[in-house]
Amino acid sequence: MLSNKPWLRHYPVEVPPTYNYPKQNLAQFLIQTAERYPQVHALDFLGKKMTYAELLEKSYRFARTLQRLGINKGDRVAIMLPNCPQAVIAYYGTLLIGGIVVMTNPLYMPRELEHQLTDSGARLIVTLDALVQRVQNSMGTKPLEFILVTSIQDALPFPKNLLYPIKAKKDGMAAHVTYNEQVLSFKELLKQSSGDPIQVPVSADKDLALLQYTGGTTGFAKGVMLTHSNLVANTLQTKLWFYRSRQGMERYMAALPFFHVFGLTVLLNQAVALGGTLILVPRFEINQVLQTIHKKKPTVFPGAPTMYVAIINHQAIGSYDLSSINVCISGAASLPLEVQTRFETITGGKLIEGYGLTEASPVTHANNIWEKRKTGSIGIPFPDTDAKIVQPDTLEEVPLGEIGELAVKGPQVMKGYWNQPEETYKCLKDGWLLTGDLGRMDEDGYFYILDRRKDLIIAGGYNIYPREVEEVLFEHPDVEEAIVAGIFDPYRGETVKAYIVPRAGAVPDADELKQWCKEKLAAYKVPKVYEFRYSLPKTLAGKVLRRKLIEEEAARNNSEQDSVNFDKG
Known part of the structure; x- marks a missing residue:
C-alpha cells in the first residue's frame, strides 16, 4: 500500500488512513x-x-413549516442568504425533511438566478427582503411556489435591531415587501410551527x-449532486485531519460564505459536528473581520x-x-x-494550503497542520482518498514527477451533474473524478x-503555469x-500579462x-504586460476571477488600443 500511496x-x-463513515442524514450532526x-x-x-438546543428547535420548526407548505423529501429548497442564523436554520430544516438544499449566491443577477432556480426545479426560496424583487424579476415567466422572506434585522441583538432600518436606508438596502399567499414571512412561519x-x-x-452549482466560468453553471454520504464523509475527513480539535470548545471565524461549498x-x-461556535460574518470586510478576531477570539x-493577504497588509x-487563531486552512486558490x-x-497559528473542488464536497488534499508540510504543495490525500496524475486523454498514470491531470477517488466524490449525464461521463471514469x-x-x-x-498559457510553444509566475x-x-x-499576442500566440x-x-x-x-524565471515566463489596479475581481469566497480579467482584456482589445506598458521583447 505504501508504494501505491506513498503519502x-x-x-x-x-x-487513520481509513474510517467507517456512518450512513446518516447530514443533519444528524446537529441532533447529536x-x-x-x-x-x-x-x-x-x-x-x-x-x-445548539435553540438552533435545533428552530430547525425543527422550519422543517415543519416546509411540510405545512407541501414541501417534501426530494424537493429542492433554495437558500439565497449571506452568513446569518436564518441560513443555518433553513439549511438544517430542509435536510431534516429529506429536502435537497440549493445554496444560491445573494449577488446573482436575474439571468444567473433564473438558470439556477429553473435548472434545479426549486419550489421554494428563502431570501432577504432586499432581494425579493430580484427573485421575482428572475422568475417572471415561471414563478416559484413560495418565497420565504427574512431580514438581517430579525437576527440582530438589541439595540442593533432597532438601528438597522436606518443603516439599511443609508446603504440603499431598504426593502418594501408585499406579503401574500406566495410571499411569506420566515419569522412568522417559524412562530406558527411546532418545534417537536x-x-x-x-x-x-x-x-x-x-x-451545489459550480462557478460557471464557461457557459452556465452545472448542478453538482452531493449525497448525504458525500458530505458526511468530507465533514468527518476534515475533522480527522484536525485531530487536536477540542469538542465543544473551538470558535470558528465564519467569513467564508456558506453558499460556497468550501465554507459549507x-x-x-465541521463546526456543528465538533460542537464549535460559528462567529458569523455576513461578508468579508477587513476592518470588521479584524475587530471581530480581536474581540471574539x-x-x-x-x-x-x-x-489572508488583506489581513497581513492592513496598515x-x-x-x-490575532493570537487566538490556531488553525487556518486556505482553499479556493x-x-x-x-x-x-x-x-x-x-x-502564531498554522496556515496550511489544501485543495478541493465542488465535485468532491469539496476537500480531497491538505498539508499536515502540525506535521510535515511542503512549500507550494496542496499536501497529501485525505483518509480514504486516492489520487493520481494521469494523461487526460488515456487516463494512464504518468511517470513520477511528470505533469498531467489530477484525478481523485473517494467517498466525498459527487454522484454526478444534475440532469447532465454527458457532462458526468466526461469527468467521472470508474469512480475517478478528473x-x-x-x-x-x-x-x-x-x-502540486x-x-x-x-x-x-502557451506562448511560442512553451507551457507557462500562472501559479509559478504569481509566486x-x-x-x-x-x-x-x-x-x-x-x-x-500576434507573434507568440499568447503572452503573459500580470495584474x-x-x-x-x-x-x-x-x-x-x-x-x-x-x-527568477526563464525568459519566456516573464510577464510582458503589467497592469496596476486598485483591486482584482473576486467571488464572495475570495477567489480571484481570472476569467473575468481575460474577458475584460478581450473587450478592451475590441474597442481600443491597450494603454498599459507593453514590451514585445
Missing part, C-alpha cells in the same frame, strides 16, 4: 451535538447568540443533500488567500490581537508562500497544482496581490518588476 508515510499517527452540548453557543451573529422533533428517513448513499463543509458542517479561521495590523509565512508570524487541474506528485506523495488546464510576483516587496493570465495590486504607499514600476522576474 501514508506522512500521516500523523493520530489520523445539541444532545451533547445543548447550552454551547452554536451561532454568534454580530453579538446575538444562539445555543422530526427527521424523515433518507438513504445516505442515494439521496441528495445538496445541489469546513465551517458549517476565534481559534479556527478557514479562508481564501485573498483574505493597523499591529493594533489587533493557490496560497503564496510569502502570504503563509507572514500570516503565521503575525498570528479534476481539470494540471499537477504533479513527488516521491513522498505530496501533490500548477493550474487549471484552461488557464495554462515570484508575490515575493516583491511592493506587491500586495498579483494574478497572471494569457492574452493574445498587480500594489501595497499601500508603494509605486511599483513595470520595468522593475520585469527585471525582478527575469532574475
